[in-house]
Amino acid sequence: MRAALSILKKDLRMEFRSKDSILSMWIFSLLIFVIFNFTFEVSRLVMLEIAPGLLWVAFIFSGMFGLNHAFAVEKENGNLRSMALMPVDGGQVYLGKFMSVTLIMLLFESLIFPIFIIFYDLQLSFQMFLLIPVILAGTIGFTSLGTILSAVAVHTRDQQILLSLLLWPLVSPIIIWSVNLTGMVIGGDITQGFYPLLTRVIAFDVIFFAVSFMLFEFILED
Amino acid sequence: MRAALSILKKDLRMEFRSKDSILSMWIFSLLIFVIFNFTFEVSRLVMLEIAPGLLWVAFIFSGMFGLNHAFAVEKENGNLRSMALMPVDGGQVYLGKFMSVTLIMLLFESLIFPIFIIFYDLQLSFQMFLLIPVILAGTIGFTSLGTILSAVAVHTRDQQILLSLLLWPLVSPIIIWSVNLTGMVIGGDITQGFYPLLTRVIAFDVIFFAVSFMLFEFILED
Amino acid sequence: MLLPALELTKVSKDFGRIIALRNIDLTIQSGEFVSILGRNGAGKTTLLNIISGVSKPSSGLVELYGGDPADTENKSKLAVISHEVFLYNNLTATENLEYYASIYGVKDAEQRIKDVLQSVELMHRRFDLVGTFSRGMTQRLTIARALLHEPSLLLLDEPFTGLDQLAIGILISLLRKQKELGRTILLTTHDLHTAKELSQRYLILEKHRILHDGLMADTNPDEIRQKYFSSDRSGE
Amino acid sequence: MLLPALELTKVSKDFGRIIALRNIDLTIQSGEFVSILGRNGAGKTTLLNIISGVSKPSSGLVELYGGDPADTENKSKLAVISHEVFLYNNLTATENLEYYASIYGVKDAEQRIKDVLQSVELMHRRFDLVGTFSRGMTQRLTIARALLHEPSLLLLDEPFTGLDQLAIGILISLLRKQKELGRTILLTTHDLHTAKELSQRYLILEKHRILHDGLMADTNPDEIRQKYFSSDRSGE
Amino acid sequence: MRALTDKILLIVLLFAFMTSIFLIFNWVPPIKASNLSEQVAQKIFYFHVPSAWLGFLAFFIVFVASVAYLWKRKRQYELIAVASAEIGVLFISLVLITGPIWAKPVWGIWWTWDARLTSSLILWLIYIAYLMLRRYLPDGSKRANLSAVVGIIGFIDVPIVYYSIRWWETQHPKAVMASGDGSLAGPMFFTFMFSLATFTLLYVYFLRKRYQLLVLEDTVNKQFKEMEIL
Ligand code: HEM
Ligand SMILES: Nc1ncnc2c1ncn2[C@@H]1O[C@H](COP(=O)(O)OP(=O)(O)OP(=O)(O)O)[C@@H](O)[C@H]1O
Ligand SMILES: Nc1ncnc2c1ncn2[C@@H]1O[C@H](COP(=O)(O)OP(=O)(O)OP(=O)(O)O)[C@@H](O)[C@H]1O
């Protein structure tokens, strides 16, 4: 755990070397919405129908930034090799990277979400709090797989494309369910299916995390 | 011109070192659509309304790959500095990079487009050929600005985010117009406004290209 | 009987078409200081990578202290200096060392960081980002990084790169001290005089094999140069 | 009267808080071979960057052949070797050289590429990706790249890095030939003996200034080392 | 001398502001509107529009100073460009604040994706990006060059924002000033012009102050360096 925390600390330090990074993330989130809004010049009704999807697309695209970054910074000065040399087992490295990627993605989401609320003029009801476990579960599913696949993709020439190729198909069930769950909460109809679906997402999170944690060892070694 | 072509040749050579690159681009394009389709689980009617926007969002996101890449490859082994040392004026470098970025983006688009046609079950009429100038004009506007701003952003720590921050607001008029034009063609109502609007996009392309061409010199020098 | 620090049996390595090492047999005892010499492309770096475990041999067996180089315990005994410096440009000198100290579980880290920084004379720049360092300053810092956790096996791939006369002197005396402390050291370099000054034993790699394995005391650098690096052998 | 190849007047450079060069005045005539010596961080690389025009001085004037270093004509006369090799890892040796040849408008490129590859002894690897080269092979290739367009002003920043004894010999004789051809050469190195062997004039940079500007013939390397690089001066 | 000019400017500004507030709230007759809140909201017009115009002017100055910098390579042009960009962002922020305040009582909503509104937001984002870029780069000629380039390209968007009212159907009012059909009655016109003059003065004052501050920063930095040498 100590090693994982060291990696986390180092990553966050580099990521937030200055407060500018957070500011640009915020503006970036704003821009994603502005872009979506003016490219889809559609009626408000249609907008509301696609809103949960838009929210998750925005989450995913900002998440991809974090994932692409996570191991790209390790490429400079041969640090990827240095990680293989460290007396730390793969799981620790995975855990450290997973935490930093997840924290950054959650930060992004917490910046995107208020803009989402304002632009779609959503009512803040007590039910909205249900979005917190939904977003958490969806995000962790995305990053737990994303972290290990990012470490795989970084070894290839077309890193960014390859990460998408590997990650998106695998993570799609979780994203679809998260969109569904988000739609239920926003639409205000928490049907019977809500909790079982949420549980299913969490179950997948656990599986993805556990498998990645165990397999990471093999990615570091040459 | 000779220098620009040398840069173009080198870039395409690296980009398509193997045919895998094209294959992964194709799968990536497919994935973008699949992702959009399952995140927006909406009625076909709504889908059709947002189709032109989706098409351009897909274009932009694949274009961002190319742009982020364009100067990132120059970073390894100090090649960015080497470009500043070459006895070639900035305009030539700009031209070379612009061509390679544009060609790659057009390739992407030609891969995305058939998928788009199939997924939305669009009729292939003679009018559809009007999409060619529309897509060309929109793309060139995007890449002409994108190339110079990518060269600006590559000097910063958060390259990818900063490129989005700089490019998206500036290029937004062109994207909006391209979405409008695409909507007209697909919807089958080429109104009176079509040609003037297309002309306007082309006019902006020319302005953006000329300004970038002239200013690129100053970006290379320290 | 004491285990050798390092034992390679019939180790080969190839990268597709290109052969880098062929049937290397090598035993190095604890406390030895061995120089590895050889032409560009002879396979020196590849050999060190295989010993450190970052690169797996295509065939053959590598044993570090009787175990796998990838064992956590073995890894914690190891330090590598290569032409890649293993430092983060966006962290300061101190922050880089703090990171490595916590990864390696260095005790009394703060004091230790100060000590190594002092020994490579970088104290006055400790709060500057590594990205702003000159080549030689970066190399000094990577030396500090490697010595931080008091490794017992040092793999040094051309560690003198970029160092000025003063820093070369510093590194030489640091290495002498390491030798006195009984540490095992493998060094590749193209500077035969320094190699002679420091090490007892030397290997010469050529055409992917160990061409010569002898004692430094028995030879002089110019003879080695004559014998193995003269241009009439250049045709391969 | 002939214009000097290079003239610096009151050139200073700082990076924010850090001062790299201060009030440098320097004139170098066409055909001179000048070594630049100095400690790590003394400002040697920064000085070469300013001369080549990649880095603008914070104040002061730089003139290359009476003009701006950024003029296209001046740039085409220039070649730089630095610790960054300016090569693309995803291109082969030949492809890299072809690219530079077409950029610099080299005539009879194919033959010229063969010649330079031969001179650094890399012909047998010319179709391999640079990314798979060993450190020394990459350095050889960067030397070939720099000489490709027959530059008349060479800026060499520690060009011997990573080279084996043989390649050092090759580079030395290549440089001798360049000198005979009347080319102007600036070289930074930490190897005083090689510097003495090659150059007539030497500069010593210290504390961001030119501390000494003299003729090589008048001194011997050990004396220089004693005087400028002994450890009692290390406290800054 | 400079200090004196600043003092005089400041005093004139104070007077001008007090006068325009008087003109806006006490002198000019209220418009004919259905309810009171709309009448009051209309007063925002005298802040909203001058802010927008001054924003455009500020960005124009960024453009001019950036061109001048690339041409002459003088530090002072760089500083003028930055100072003007900061003030421009400030004024456009005012537009983005006063607009919604006006919109709520008149249109019943704070915000809509109307062309003029969107393009104002985009304009704001462009210059935010310009300022962000500067924060990411270390001081030096590289930063000056890159930001000058962005300053020039960014200005290409200002006319788009200006003409967007003609290019798209919008909810936002058409040009009342430029149309010349006398839709702005006498007292309103006078008050508007007065307010505009006041804002212009404010811009000049801010620009001078910000520029002086930037020069001062430079001087202090230089002196620190001198001290370090010794
Ligand atoms: C909600 C956000 C709003 C934004 C971002 C905004 C932005 C702008 C901008 C940039 C201008 C200057 C353009 C020019 O003079 O050509 C302007 C002018 C103006 N605005 Fe707004 N506006 C907003 C809301 C409103 C509202 C609600 C009203 C009144 C119903 C309004 C009335 C005007 C008028 C009358 C002008 C002067 C037009 C002219 O003479 O050209 N604005 N606005
Ligand atoms: N990743 C790789 N892919 C393909 N070939 C490689 C790779 N790494 C090394 N080689 C090849 O293996 C051989 C040995 O390389 P190595 O780096 O070990 O040489 P070296 O002795 O360290 O040379 P130098 O003195 O130049 O550092 C070379 O021919 C090199 O091209
Ligand atoms: N980009 C930069 N940002 C900040 N400081 C820098 C930068 N480049 C160089 N410096 C500083 O300028 C000084 C001179 O660096 P330079 O690289 O010129 O030294 P050098 O003489 O080449 O040293 P070496 O022998 O180690 O190569 C150093 O203190 C260095 O930290």
Ligand SMILES: [Mg+2]
């Ligand atoms: Mg090597």
Ligand SMILES: [Mg+2]
């Ligand atoms: Mg240097």
